[in-house]
Amino acid sequence: MIFPNPLKKGDRIAIVSLSNGILGEPYCAHEKELGEKMLRSFGLEPVYMAHACDGSESVWKHPENRAADLKAAFLDDSICGIITAIGGIDTFRTFPYLMDDAEFIRAVHEHPKFFLGFSDTTNNHLMFHRLGLQTFYGQALMPDLAELSGDMLPYSGEQFASCFAPYHGRKITPAPVWYEERTDFSAAAVGTMPVSHPEQHGYELLQGKPRFEGELLGGCVDSLGDMILSDCGTEYAEHFSTVPFIDPSVFNEQASITRRFNIFPAAEEWSGKIFFAETSETVPTPERLRLCLQALKSEGVFDSVNGILIGKPMNEQYYEEYKTVWREVVNDPSLPILYNVNFGHAAPRAILPYGAFAQVDAEKQEITLLR
16 A cells, blocks of 8 residues: 655645535635635645636536546645545546546556545545555545634544644544534634534444454445445435436446446455444435445445444434444444444544554544554
8 A cells, every 4th residue: 555645834735626516616715715724724735726616517517627636636746635625426427537547547656645535535535545545534625624613623623633643553532522514604604613512422332342453444334335326316316406417317327437447345355444434414314324234235345344433423313223224234243333433424523544554442432543
């Protein structure tokens, strides 16, 4: 595996819109400004790639431009890191423009960069995992660095600051509070804090031994399910019926595109790993979660992993119901499952390095990143 250098003050950081072009919409100008300010407060200089701010419709219609931005970031030696603007729904459409491009693949190998994002960016992470580059499942510009309060949420900020040093020996522990998803992202909300709650659960061991270890591999459950399910167009048709430029039928191609480029890890690649997974802001019903997990099970994901880390559900919705679904689908009481870990869509967010060797200790309430 190729390990990128940690961030350092003075680094130029590419901003890319790989899944959604909302960063370029006028009604998000205040978030763009907040994100720039926060990056600079860490000593980083934001660099918007050519199409990052093209807007939602243009970004949707031109996956080749998104791919070109990512390639350009890797080819530019003055850029040391890449942060996604936000997640989305269809970054898989960039795969044909990247995985068939020998120059891009060579650039990834010869000019590795620190790459950070979550949600639909799961697809990009697994693409880079296939190419042998370590990336980081964590924060994005708009949800985190552009936090409307004017500062990153304390736990999230500490996690981002940790990216300026090697992660070896770092411990991830439960956040003392969690935050509800905002309902108002307008300029009027600038300077306000999201609703917070004291953490009542900590890390919950659902089953299995309290200590386990392995290399980290995973992502957003919804995105992972979409990569291998063939009915995504039907699912998205109603959801995006009011967005005229989105064609839901393209999602029916996701599974075939994913398989064409071997993006989803094969069954044997999960052996000895710690599978980390979390649910998106759409808050899938327990039935939809079950469908996604059954699809993952059919791919052999649960056959030989050493354990599972599950992210806190957003707003703690379906908190108890999800536990039942996970236990029933995994159907192996000996496989350790640690629940309610602070990563993914529920704020605040930890950062998980793909391929890092982690030790989990549920009794000590800590996850240690060793190598």
